[in-house]
Amino acid sequence: MFSSMGSTMSILARSATWDFAIQWGLFALAAALKTEKFYDLAGSGTFLLLTYQTLKWGGTQHFRQTVQSGMVGVWALRLGMYLFSRIMGDGEDRRFRQAKENLGLFFVFWTVQAIWVWITLLPTQILNAERKDKPIGMRDYIGWGLFVVGFILEATADYQKAAFRQDPNNVGKFINTGLWSVSRHPNYLGEILIWSGLYISASSVMSGKQYLSVISPIFVYFLLTRVSGIPLLEKYGLKKWGSNHMYQNYLQKTPVLWPKLW
Known part of the structure; x- marks a missing residue:
């Protein structure tokens, strides 16, 4: 039981590290280019990556884990492409009009996205990390x-x-x-x-x-x-x-x- 819990916590910590590294790395690129156009796509892409990785790190791929991971994947692909096509059509995301000119505020946006991804995906991450099945x-x-x-x-x-x-x-x-x-x-x-x-x-x-x-x-x-x-x-x-x-x-x-x- 303790070993299983320790394995789950290790996977959650690893996914958090990946999550924040991705968002902060892309923040640096977005700040340099002064663009928000790939912000939503980055969020959806991170959902996909962390779902796949936690399933891989868990090493069991039970039916429930596979179904749930597939559902997250379908959601992330649809929403990510929809939001990306919308911002490309509009030319901008009005949420970022001030943030693009304020480095600190822009960083907060990307950090909040990292938190949003990890917390929202938490039940699925726990499920994928669990070796037991029912x-x-x-x-x-x-x-x-x-x-x-x-x-x-x-x-x-x-x-x-x-x-x-x-x-x-x-x-x-x-x-x-x-x-x-x-x-x-x-x-x-x-x-x-x-x-x-x-x-x-x-x-x-x-x-x-x-x-x-x-x-x-x-x-x-x-x-x-x-x-x-x-x-x-x-x-x-x-x-x-x-x-x-x-x-x-x-x-x-x-x-x-x-x-x-x-």
Whole structure:
């Protein structure tokens, strides 16, 4: 038991070292070029790398580990390519307008990304590092089911928004159709469901302090609803369309995150 715990901690420490080395190394390159264009791609790529490496370092590759790692891989590839194509189309990420000119703030952005990757991926890392296995059960099906729902929700919301923005008739307008008619941030709802589901499945083989990795979905929820996601977009929306009575009506009738199903 102690040996297994020590092996897990060793793998987690190794992945943290890789994670921060990658983000800080790419920060140096981005600072030199004064660009943020590969920031999101770097984050998604690190998810892929650490998932693969922890699976390799764990050395067991049980069915649950393989399925979970595959799910993370599919999520990371889709989101990474979507965000990269979006920023290449837009020409910039407005989150970084000030940060690119402030070396300290720019470094904070890359450091936060390293923390985000490692904490969000923590349940999957623990799962991949564990040598013990248990039969697939209800907890796995619930977790994987939540992942599928969240993935479809996030991908659909991103597709709808991209299609909306590409329509010349929608220039300067806000999206309030499709999933965006029942939630102001359906993509973030999908993201929260994805990592909640992956924690639930990974918890099938957890014990003791490993359950504290529930910090993963909690951290994702906190980050999206209190820090860098919803607050920034809501502020931007009010600044751009705050005087628009249709937007005010949209704010009043459409929930911020969770759709009203009643």
